[in-house]
Structures are given as structure tokens and as C-alpha cells.
Amino acid sequence: MGRKKIQKSDLSRWLDRIAQEHELIGPAEDDGVIRFQPVESSAEIAVEFGNSVIPPKSLFFPAAESLFSFHKRGKEIELEATEPLDRDRVVFGIRNCDVQSLSLLDHVFGQDLEDIYYQERRARTALIALACPTPPRSSCFCTTFGIDPLSSEGSDVLLTDVDDVYLVDVATEKGEGLVSLAEDLFPGLTDDDTRQLQPRPAEMKKVDISQLREKTEALWEDELWQKISLPCLGCGICTYVCPTCHCFDIVDVGSTLDGERYRCWDSCMYSDFALMASGENPRPTKRERIRNRYFHKFSTFASRHGTGHACVGCARCLVHCPGGVEITEVIKDILAKEGASG
Amino acid sequence: MGDNIYLPWIATITEVRPETPDTSTFVVAIDDSQLRESFTYLPGQFAELSIFGVGECPVGIASSPTWEGALEFCVRAVGTVTNAIHDLDVGDKLGVRGPLGNSWPTSEIEGKDLLFIGGGIGLPPLRSLIHYVLDNRERYGAVEIIYGARSPQDLVYKQELKQWEEQSDVDLYVTVDAGDGAWEGPVGFVPPFLREINPTPENKVAFTCGPPIMIKLVVEALEDMGYVDANIVTTLEMKMKCGVGKCGRCNIGDRYICRDGPVFSFEQLRQIPGALEA
Ligand SMILES: Cc1cc2nc3c(=O)[nH]c(=O)nc-3n(C[C@H](O)[C@H](O)[C@H](O)COP(=O)(O)OP(=O)(O)OC[C@H]3O[C@@H](n4cnc5c(N)ncnc54)[C@H](O)[C@@H]3O)c2cc1C
Ligand code: SF4
Ligand code: SF4
Numbered sequence: 333m334g335r336k337k338i339q340k341s342d343l344s345r346w347l348d349r350i351a352q353e354h355e356l357i358g359p360a361e362d363d364g365v366i367r368f369q370p371v372e373s374s375a376e377i378a379v380e381f382g383n384s385v386i387p388p389k390s391l392f393f394p395a396a397e398s399l400f401s402f403h404k405r406g407k408e409i410e411l412e413a414t415e416p417l418d419r420d421r422v423v424f425g426i427r428n429c430d431v432q433s434l435s436l437l438d439h440v441f442g443q444d445l446e447d448i449y450y451q452e453r454r455a456r457t458a459l460i461a462l463a464c465p466t467p468p469r470s471s472c473f474c475t476t477f478g479i480d481p482l483s484s485e486g487s488d489v490l491l492t493d494v495d496d497v498y499l500v501d502v503a504t505e506k507g508e509g510l511v512s513l514a515e516d517l518f519p520g521l522t523d524d525d526t527r528q529l530q531p532r533p534a535e536m537k538k539v540d541i542s543q544l545r546e547k548t549e550a551l552w553e554d555e556l557w558q559k560i561s562l563p564c565l566g567c568g569i570c571t572y573v574c575p576t577c578h579c580f581d582i583v584d585v586g587s588t589l590d591g592e593r594y595r596c597w598d599s600c601m602y603s604d605f606a607l608m609a610s611g612e613n614p615r616p617t618k619r620e621r622i623r624n625r626y627f628h629k630f631s632t633f634a635s636r637h638g639t640g641h642a643c644v645g646c647a648r649c650l651v652h653c654p655g656g657v658e659i660t661e662v663i664k665d666i667l668a669k670e671g672a673s674g
Numbered sequence: 675m676g677d678n679i680y681l682p683w684i685a686t687i688t689e690v691r692p693e694t695p696d697t698s699t700f701v702v703a704i705d706d707s708q709l710r711e712s713f714t715y716l717p718g719q720f721a722e723l724s725i726f727g728v729g730e731c732p733v734g735i736a737s738s739p740t741w742e743g744a745l746e747f748c749v750r751a752v753g754t755v756t757n758a759i760h761d762l763d764v765g766d767k768l769g770v771r772g773p774l775g776n777s778w779p780t781s782e783i784e785g786k787d788l789l790f791i792g793g794g795i796g797l798p799p800l801r802s803l804i805h806y807v808l809d810n811r812e813r814y815g816a817v818e819i820i821y822g823a824r825s826p827q828d829l830v831y832k833q834e835l836k837q838w839e840e841q842s843d844v845d846l847y848v849t850v851d852a853g854d855g856a857w858e859g860p861v862g863f864v865p866p867f868l869r870e871i872n873p874t875p876e877n878k879v880a881f882t883c884g885p886p887i888m889i890k891l892v893v894e895a896l897e898d899m900g901y902v903d904a905n906i907v908t909t910l911e912m913k914m915k916c917g918v919g920k921c922g923r924c925n926i927g928d929r930y931i932c933r934d935g936p937v938f939s940f941e942q943l944r945q946i947p948g949a950l951e952a
């Protein structure tokens with residue numbers, strides 16, 4: 333569908349035009365914290381930002397959402413499913429790591445018994461991705477997991493910052509529709525443009541992870557997991573900020589007469605996550621829980637869903653972990669294990 | 675299940691049968707008559723039962739799909755939701771979401787002799803298959819049932835045990851860990867009881883369900899008697915929420931017990947890292 337451009341000074345006009353038709357969501361700053369949230373106008377959007385603390389997966393799989401309400405009258409019980417969305421939405425500014433995380437979550441929520449809440453949000457939301465600043469933040473390592481921070485794969489439109497314009501890659505019909513809302517702002521590229529407007533390549537350190545799954549699987553019994561778990565507080569932050577984590581709890585709110593059933597993010601790092609009524613706990617210590625988390629990332633998600641690893645290298649978990657547990661170090665430790673094939 | 679995998683059906687309790695001091699059978703009928711008639715399931719599947727305002731919990735379907743209309747659940751009161759279920763009477767309503775999970779094998783075991791080994795509240799999930807087999811008697815070989823509980827009053831389905839006792843095409847063996855004044859049957863744990871009975875592995879599939887420690891010792895006994903892993907089938911229990919392979923709670927390795935289980939053969943379990951760690 334081709335490449336166009338837009339003057340940086342015209343971006344807000346386009347976004348405001350979109351906001352008239354759809355709910356516009358973008359990175360906005362609240363007390364110094366960037367979060368993806370609905371905005372009234374483009375003025376609220378932060379265009380210069382690294383990435384949000386809470387990943388935009390929350391727009392599709394919210395931290396807490398009502399599934400249905402229940403009402404009891406006499407003996408009769410009525411259930412009413414909650415509508416996930418009232419308007420079509422456009423998300424501006426999503427980074428490609430987070431776009432790729434949605435493609436992974438699609439395997440969980442979109443296949444084998446579809447989750448209609450997630451699916452409706454996905455179907456009714458367009459993604460305008462914003463290529464990462466180059467060089468990206470020093471902690472990022474998406475390229476290790478084969479993600480190109482400058483790729484439009486999975487988004488509807490990709491904007492790439494080059495001098496005083498954004499290059500605009502329109503990847504889908506949905507994207508085409510968004511651009512057509514303000515066609516005049518998107519001139520095609522002249523031959524000179526094509527020559528001169530080149531995105532700066534993202535030069536990032538890249539680790540060879542071709543052995544990662546195999547090596548992880550060989551380490552089930554290894555003492556590594558205990559060592560990694562020592563500084564862990566079991567706070568669950570790594571899972572809350574992770575764009576690929578999808579564990580949730582189901583909780584009733586209200587009384588037995590009237591209330592709502594919610595689903596809320598949960599964390600496999602919590603001690604009672606798998607604790608049963610009998611008192612039995614298959615993952616009783618931090619060692620088993622941290623092993624389960626990294627196995628999910630590097631082995632079991634991939635083997636279950638036939639995908640790549642369930643990490644997109646966004647670095648949120650390592651930046652925000654209060655115990656200093658760094659996934660990049662864990663990867664190094666796993667890969668450094670010699671001949672651990674048994 | 676409907677299009678919305680989280681939305682339960684509303685059902686009404688038509689009968690409550692106390693089984694033991696803390697366990698009762700709840701017979702429920704789905705309110706929507708069309709749905710009630712079209713609702714199908716397989717032996718070994720389970721459902722999430724809802725008490726709205728309290729929560730949901732997974733319970734095996736203890737009735738047989740060969741029976742029409744009502745579903746049976748045998749529930750032990752152990753926590754929040756199970757106690758709330760126990761507060762219900764005939765005519766009260768609850769939510770039923772299912773059927774969920776895989777099932778006991780039914781076609782692969784045709785023509786085979788079948789050995790059922792249950793402990794305590796492990797009998798209800800086996801009972802669905804036992805009745806399924808007895809209702810399709812010509813498709814299956816001999817039926818042996820070994821069942822044990824802590825005490826005579828902890829035995830569930832006392833009526834049926836009596837009936838199976840008298841039935842000529844069922845061999846029933848019942849033991850209790852500790853008898854009371856009136857108990858005249860065998861006393862002792864299930865695994866040594868099984869070794870004593872020593873049922874031949876010839877052309878036989880063994881199904882076992884009960885507390886993890888019992889299962890572990892039963893499997894050791896079966897292996898000593900010459901049963902191969904593929905012919906030992908069990909159900910696993912893990913904490914569950916969604917029941918549909920989404921919430922990430924019930925995994926062992928890359929298998930979700932709610933979706934890929936709860937039924938597994940020991941041959942399958944030996945291939946999942948961590949599955950057999952007690
Ligand atoms: C596939 C399967 C079949 C089962 N069949 C039966 C049955 O036929 N009869 C019976 O009495 N019990 C059965 N159980 C066990 C039953 O699910 C638990 O006893 C029940 O969930 C405890 O819930 P609670 O709210 O009373 O306890 P709480 O301790 O208050 O538990 C809170 C919540 O945690 C989850 N949870 C806690 N323990 C378990 C557990 N052991 N398994 C799964 N989820 C748990 C549930 O969502 C529960 O609502 C089965 C469990 C599984 C996994
Ligand atoms: S963020 Fe760090 S301390 Fe908290 S649970 Fe995760 S690894 Fe443990
Ligand atoms: S870097 Fe951490 S937070 Fe980001 S995708 Fe990987 S595991 Fe999740």
C-alpha cells in the first residue's frame with residue numbers, strides 16, 4: 333500500500349481529525365508517567381517518549397474488566413454480558429515490541445475457544461505504530477527476539493521519524509482508511525524524498541538465542557532457578573509490566589443479589605497463585621515460580637502455540653524489578669550453561 | 675459452551691443427596707429447556723459451578739452422559755465456593771459453565787477389561803465412566819472397582835456400592851483406613867489392598883483418581899504388577915480459574931490441565947517435565 337510522508341507539524345491535525353471519528357488513544361503523561369489512555373485532542377499526546385510503563389496490552393486485556401453482571405430476583409438469576417467497547421478506537425504511538433506482543437496474545441485469546449472480549453477490542457482498534465527513536469533506549473533488546481523496531485508488521489500504519497517529517501507506511505486497509513481522513517496531509521514521495529528520507533537503522537546489541545529454548549529445557553533441575561529467585565520479592569511487577577503475560581484471576585464484586593464478575597490481572601509470581609483449597613501448592617517456593625515464568629517465556633508458550641519466544645525484549649521487567657532481576661542476565665546465564673543436555 | 679466462554683448457564687437444583695458429613699451430591703437441571711436437551715458431555719469432563727457474588731470452582735461431572743436431563747455433581751465443602759454450594763437447597767439456582775476439559779478414553783478402551791481404583795472423593799469422576807460403561811455393557815469387558823475411604827462414613831455413593839456389590843458383572847472391593855464398630859469389611863489403605871487383590875494386567879486398562887499420595891502408591895503397585903504406563907489413566911488437579919486455557923493458572927509444563935486434561939495416561943505424564951514431582 334506504499335509509503336507516504338507527513339510533515340511533523342501536520343501530525344496533530346491528522347490526529348484531531350481521527351479523534352472526531354473514533355476514540356483516540358495515545359501515550360499521555362500523568363505526573364511524569366507515560367500511559368496509553370484516551371485523549372480528547374492531540375495536544376494531550378506525548379510524541380517524544382521512550383515507552384509506557386504499563387504496556388498497551390491493557391487496552392485489549394485490561395487490568396480489571398467486568399465480564400458480566402448478575403441480578404437475583406427471588407430465585408431467578410439474570411446475567412448480562414458486559415459490552416467491551418462502545419466505539420471503534422485508534423491507538424497512536426504503539427511501539428513495535430508491543431505490537432508483536434499483541435500478535436502473541438492473539439494466540440492465547442484468539443484461538444481455541446475465542447475470548448470475545450479481547451477479540452472485539454482487537455477487531456475494533458486500529459494501530460498507528462511509531463518507530464522507536466534511534467538509537468533506542470539502552471535497555472531495549474527486541475532485536476534479540478527477532479523484532480525490528482522499524483517494521484510495520486502487525487500495525488495498520490507505521491510512522492518513522494526522519495528529520496522534519498514522518499515517513500508513513502500504510503500496511504492495511506484500516507490504515508488506508510485512517511490516512512484517507514486527511515488525504516491532503518500525506519503527499520506521496522518524490523524521487524528525491526525516496527533517496528534522502530532514510531530511517532536511521534537501529535543499531536542494537538543482539539544476542540544469539542537459537543539455543544535458548546533447548547538450553548532452558550535442559551535446565552529444569554538446575555540450581556540456576558534457585559539462584560535467580562534469591563533477590564526476588566515475589567511482588568509480581570515483572571508480570572504486570574510485561575506485554576506478553578496473560579495470567580488473570582476471576583473475582584465477583586457486589587452481593588449475591590446484584591454484582592459483577594470481573595477478571596483481573598494476576599501474577600504467577602504470587603505464592604498463592606497455584607495454592608489449592610487442600611493446602612497443596614505445586615509451585616511452593618520462589619524457585620518453582622520463577623522457573624515457571626522463564627519456562628513460559630522461553631519454552632512452553634512457544635511449544636504450546638507454535639510461536640517464537642514469549643518475550644519481545646521491551647525491557648520493562650528488568651527496568652522495574654525492585655530486586656534487580658534482569659531477564660537479559662537470565663538469558664546469558666542459561667546460554668552460558670555448558671552441555672546441560674540431561 | 676456458548677460463544678461467550680465466561681458466561682455460565684443458569685441451572686436449578688432438583689435434588690440434594692448427602693453422601694458424607696462434608697460431601698453431597700447436587701442434581702441440577704439447566705433452566706433453558708432447549709439447552710438442557712442439547713447439552714452433551716463426555717465422562718471425565720468437568721464444569722465450573724458459580725455462586726454469583728461468591729465465585730466459581732471446577733467440579734467433575736459425576737453423572738453419565740447416557741442419562742438424560744439432569745447433571746450430577748458431588749461436592750466436598752472445603753472453602754468459599756464449595757461451602758456456598760452446600761448452602762443451596764432444592765429449587766435454588768446456580769451457574770454451570772461447561773462442559774470443560776478432555777475426557778476419559780471411551781472408544782480406545784472398547785473390548786478391554788477395566789479396573790477402577792478410587793480413593794475418597796476420587797470416586798465421583800470415575801463414576802461417570804463406570805456408568806457409561808455399564809450402560810454400554812456389550813462394548814466393554816469385565817469391570818473391577820476398588821474403592822477406599824478414611825472411614826465407613828466417608829464412603830460416597832453408598833447406595834450404588836450396594837448395588838454394584840450385588841451386580842454379577844461388577845467386582846467391587848471396598849476398604850476403609852479405619853473401621854468403626856459396625857464395619858465388617860476390609861481395613862487398610864488402597865495401595866496395599868490393591869496389591870492383595872492383584873488384578874492381572876492382561877487386556878486391562880486401569881483408571882485411578884484420589885489424593886495425590888494414593889495415586890502415587892497405586893501407580894507404583896500397578897507397575898509392579900506389570901501394567902504399562904499407557905494403560906494407567908488418571909486425572910490431575912490444579913488450581914483453576916478460567917477453565918478454558920487462558921488464565922495461565924493450571925499449567926504443568928506446556929499443558930493446561932483445564933484444557934488438555936484433566937485426564938492423562940502415565941505415558942503422557944512422563945513426557946511433561948515436573949508432572950510427576952510429588
Ligand atoms: C478438574 C477438577 C475436578 C474437580 N472435581 C471435584 C469434584 O467432583 N468434587 C469436589 O468436591 N471437588 C472437585 N475439585 C476440587 C474443587 O475444585 C476445589 O475443592 C474447589 O475449587 C475449592 O474451592 P473453594 O472456593 O471452596 O475453596 P477456596 O480455597 O476458597 O478456593 C478459592 C478458589 O480457588 C480455586 N481452587 C481452590 N482449590 C482448587 C482446587 N483444588 N482445584 C481447582 N481450583 C481450586 C477455585 O477457583 C476456588 O473457587 C475438582 C478440581 C478440579 C481441578
Ligand atoms: S519484579 Fe522482580 S522482585 Fe518482583 S516478582 Fe518479578 S522478579 Fe520478583
Ligand atoms: S523484556 Fe520482560 S517485560 Fe518485556 S516482554 Fe520480555 S519478559 Fe516481558
Ligand code: FES
Nearest residue numbers: 915916917921932
Ligand atoms: S484454569 Fe485458566 S488456564 Fe487452566
